[in-house]
Amino acid sequence: MTTDELTPHGAEQALTEAKPILRVEDLKMYFPVKSSGLMRRTIGQVQAVDGVSFQVNAGQSLGLVGESGCGKSTTGRLITRLYKPTGGSIEFDGRDIAGLSEHELHPLRRDIQMIFQDPYTSLNPRHTVGSIVGAPLAIHKVVPKNKILPRVQELLEVVGLNPEHYNRYPHEFSGGQRQRIGIARALTLQPKLLVADEPVSALDVSIQAQVINLLQDLQREFNIAFLFIAHDLAVVRHFCPEIAVMYLGKIVEIADRETLYNRPHHPYTQALLSAVPDVKQASVGGRRERIRLEGDVPSPINPPSGCRFRTRCPIAQDICARVEPPLLQVGPTHKVACHFPGEIGKHPEKPITPRLLGVDDSGTPDLAAGPATDLPTGAGYSDSWFDLENNTMGKSTP
Numbered sequence: 001m002t003t004d005e006l007t008p009h010g011a012e013q014a015l016t017e018a019k020p021i022l023r024v025e026d027l028k029m030y031f032p033v034k035s036s037g038l039m040r041r042t043i044g045q046v047q048a049v050d051g052v053s054f055q056v057n058a059g060q061s062l063g064l065v066g067e068s069g070c071g072k073s074t075t076g077r078l079i080t081r082l083y084k085p086t087g088g089s090i091e092f093d094g095r096d097i098a099g100l101s102e103h104e105l106h107p108l109r110r111d112i113q114m115i116f117q118d119p120y121t122s123l124n125p126r127h128t129v130g131s132i133v134g135a136p137l138a139i140h141k142v143v144p145k146n147k148i149l150p151r152v153q154e155l156l157e158v159v160g161l162n163p164e165h166y167n168r169y170p171h172e173f174s175g176g177q178r179q180r181i182g183i184a185r186a187l188t189l190q191p192k193l194l195v196a197d198e199p200v201s202a203l204d205v206s207i208q209a210q211v212i213n214l215l216q217d218l219q220r221e222f223n224i225a226f227l228f229i230a231h232d233l234a235v236v237r238h239f240c241p242e243i244a245v246m247y248l249g250k251i252v253e254i255a256d257r258e259t260l261y262n263r264p265h266h267p268y269t270q271a272l273l274s275a276v277p278d279v280k281q282a283s284v285g286g287r288r289e290r291i292r293l294e295g296d297v298p299s300p301i302n303p304p305s306g307c308r309f310r311t312r313c314p315i316a317q318d319i320c321a322r323v324e325p326p327l328l329q330v331g332p333t334h335k336v337a338c339h340f341p342g343e344i345g346k347h348p349e350k351p352i353t354p355r356l357l358g359v360d361d362s363g364t365p366d367l368a369a370g371p372a373t374d375l376p377t378g379a380g381y382s383d384s385w386f387d388l389e390n391n392t393m394g395k396s397t398p
């Protein structure tokens with residue numbers, strides 16, 4: 001199957017017209033770094049998530065991809081409000097939940113659930129499967145006590161487990177089965193949004209596809225929106241019609257699936273894709289060429305100035321160290337944060353951003369370049385965008 005076959009006709013239109021269930025704007029999470037010793041003073045901050053904006057449409061899935069440590073789990077934990085954000089807004093079903101107290105969050109906990117990466121540590125070993133899956137029903141008092149067991153058995157069946165096994169303990173199940181228990185627990189309260197944090201990374205390759213297929217079936221059947229977190233682009237490819245790529249706490253590219261896999265414009269996305277077998281974009285001149293990223297991901301305690309990817313970017317220039325590239329919309333459902341956005345091998349020689357940012361080509365503030373343009377920075381897509389062919393702002397849908 002090719003990526004083209006996977007993209008339903010009119011997917012772009014569906015993305016621009018869909019109704020968001022979740023709208024995240026300028027989300028930030030800084031963790032304090034404490035000194036050792038008795039005083040434990042704050043000596044720095046881990047900028048785990050730093051100004052992230054995106055939206056998830058009702059009943060759809062957004063993939064969130066990036067190397068380990070780029071802030072994916074923190075983003076998931078902010079949305080499920082396991083953490084309170086340092087800044088930004090999290091609009092769920094039309095209401096900002098970023099600042100709500102635990103008490104105010106209680107009713108919302110039904111609607112937003114999380115599936116965790118590790119099915120071994122995320123289930124309490126001392127509780128039976130029945131009490132793990134049934135606990136949310138008891139806490140939220142959604143069904144009378146005598147209805148809990150039948151409901152639990154129904155859920156076990158939905159996720160492909162034997163309903164008679166409700167009395168067993170997690171250690172009696174395999175990794176794949178445990179993940180199914182975690183999924184049943186997440187489904188118990190019929191959530192509107194599921195945050196799935198690398199739900200198959202800890203599983204054997206042979207059972208990953210089964211669990212992904214299960215999630216996909218459940219999504220269709222119950223019309224649940226997904227934020228699907230993964231560390232590579234292969235896993236989300238079949239699941240998500242829209243994908244966001246993160247690097248060191250920021251989104252560097254976000255687009256509909258067809259665009260992201262076939263015409264990525266950010267050097268980081270291009271490098272990630274070159275590691276995925278069987279993707280057209282990675283073939284340059286008929287040969288598949290793996291783009292190797294030099295060096296390690298820098299520390300989020302002291303991230304590089306300007307573009308955070310510049311220390312590993314094969315095409316970085318002076319401006320990249322001086323000015324942060326904005327996440328600029330360059331197509332109806334495509335945004336990219338790079339001064340030199342372009343398809344692989346076709347990156348422009350000069351930066352496209354100076355006139356928008358009021359700087360010269362090296363990134364030095366320049367009065368002749370005019371004042372910085374007010375660029376849209378929010379979640380979702382605008383109906384006008386930067387036209388890369390003419391280097392002008394304001395092309396819009398006909």
Ligand SMILES: Nc1ncnc2c1ncn2[C@@H]1O[C@H](COP(=O)(O)OP(=O)(O)O)[C@@H](O)[C@H]1O
Pocket residue numbers: 031032046047048066067068069070071072073074075300
């Ligand atoms: N509770 C925490 N306290 C301090 N630093 C954290 C905490 N959680 C995550 N981090 C740091 O934030 C960064 C992002 O982590 P995480 O969101 O887990 O990334 P990912 O899920 O993409 O691997 C990492 O540098 C990690 O070490």
Ligand code: SF4
Pocket residue numbers: 266267268307308309310311313314315316317320325337338339340341
């Ligand atoms: S802004 Fe510069 S360093 Fe960053 S990805 Fe683009 S070219 Fe590379």
Ligand SMILES: [Mg+2]
Pocket residue numbers: 069072073074197
């Ligand atoms: Mg993680």
